[in-house]
Amino acid sequence: MEPYDLLVIGGGPAGLSAAVNGRRRNKRVLLVGKETVSNKLRQAHRVDNYLGLPEISGVELAAKYRKHAVAEGVDLLEDEIQNLWAEEDVFQAMGKTQLYVAKTVIMATGTPQKVSLPGEEELAGKGVSYCATCDGMFFRGKKVFVLSELEEGEKEANFLADLCTEVYYLPRYQGEYKGLDPRIKVVSGRVLRLLGEEKLTGVETSTGRYEVDGVFIERVSLPLDRLLPDLALENGFIQVDRRQRTNVPGVFAAGDCTGKPWQIAKAVGEGLVAALSAVDYLANRA
Ligand SMILES: Cc1cc2nc3c(=O)[nH]c(=O)nc-3n(C[C@H](O)[C@H](O)[C@H](O)COP(=O)(O)OP(=O)(O)OC[C@H]3O[C@@H](n4cnc5c(N)ncnc54)[C@H](O)[C@@H]3O)c2cc1C
Structure with missing residues (x-):
């Protein structure tokens, strides 16, 4: 299939603004x-500082943004990008599916995820994963632990319940976990560290120790340097110039x-500038 001109990752004010302006x-x-x-935008109960739309709620604004993007002909898809890399003259982005x-x-x-658990960085790819549907098969017949900040983690855990001998689930959100497969063991507390050197051997939480072969972490967003390892960051944020260009061309x-x-x-304005810079980039490479 013909590559898209622009791939926008993230459906907040910045991403939707970039997408609409790319279509324009x-x-x-x-x-x-x-x-x-x-979700962050939707959480804003009442927005009073957005020019021309005083007293609007985040939910209302989100609905207007989405409607606008759809009307402009943006293709909108729900997925989480796990990895991004350049190949020849295009970018490939791997979603969950x-x-x-x-x-x-x-x-x-959105705001970058800077928090890493002790041991997480060292054991990433050695038993620590961020996508059950991508990596679950590596843990067939084994024991795994799912740490989830989001309700979506329940789907990941259910997927693993069909493959693994034991699935522990530690939710870090309020919920009733009604959708969880009954074979899954819900664990309370918080994760203190991931154990192992060459490969993951277990998880230590504030309520106990679990010997497992894999840990799946479902977070609000992936650490940026996991998404695109060459990306230059400054204090955890993506380094950009005034035209919203990163250190990676394109x-x-x-x-x-x-x-x-x-x-x-600020997000909407930067989205516009990023889209215009991407359009310039496309014109210069043609
Ligand atoms: C309670 C609350 C009240 C607020 N009130 C105000 C206010 O009154 N005025 C104001 O100006 N601002 C307010 N804000 C802040 C405002 O909501 C944010 O600044 C704004 O949403 C940022 O937009 P963004 O597009 O940069 O990021 P976000 O809105 O965070 O959107 C980023 C999106 O990208 C998605 N994403 C992340 N990683 C990936 C990936 N790998 N693949 C696919 N998608 C991914 C995230 O899930 C998210 O949906 C408020 C925020 C909160 C939480």
């Missing part, structure tokens, strides 16, 4: 977002992921 320049735009529209191909990428992933970034202020107007 007649580019083929795909937006892949973990949620259809950012599908591979996406585009000529440029705009990262609009990759742009906008919104909370580039630093403070974490505000809607």
Whole structure:
């Protein structure tokens, strides 16, 4: 299939603004977002500082943004990008279920996830994974532990319950866990460290120790350096210039992921600039 001109990662104000402005320049735009529209925006009870729309709620604004993007012809998909890399003259982005191909990428992933558990970095790929549907088969017949900040983690755990001999589930959100497979053991407390040197051997939590072969971590967002390892960061945020260009040619970034202020107007403005820079980049490489 023909690559998209722009792949936008993240469906918040920054990503939706970039996508709409990419379409206004007649580019083929795909937006892949973990949620259809950012949960963070929806959490804003009342937004009073967004020009021209005082007293609007985050939910209302989210609905308007989405409607606008759909009307402009943005292709919107719900998925989480796990990995991004350049191959020849395009970018390939691996979601949980599908591979996406585009000529440029705009990262609009929201406030970056900086927190790493002790042992996580060292054991990533050696028993620590961020996607059950991608890596679950490696743990067939083994014991695994799922740490989830999101209800979506329940689906991941259920998938693993069909493959693994034992699945522990530690939810870090409020919920009733009604959708969980009855074979899954719900664990309380918080994770203190991941154990093992060459490979993961277990998990230590505030309530006990679990000997497992794999840990799946379901977070609000992946650490940025896991997504695109060459990306230059500054204090954990994506380093950009005034045209929202990152250090990777063809990759742009906008919104909370580039630093403070974490505000809607800044995200929308940066999304616009990122889209225009991507359009310039496409024109110069043609
Ligand atoms: C309670 C609350 C109240 C607020 N009130 C205000 C206010 O009054 N005024 C104001 O200006 N701002 C307010 N904000 C801040 C505002 O919501 C954010 O600044 C804004 O949403 C940032 O937009 P963004 O697009 O950069 O990121 P986000 O809105 O965080 O969107 C990023 C999206 O990218 C997705 N994503 C991340 N990684 C991936 C991946 N690998 N693959 C696919 N998708 C991914 C995330 O799941 C998310 O949906 C408030 C925030 C909160 C929480």
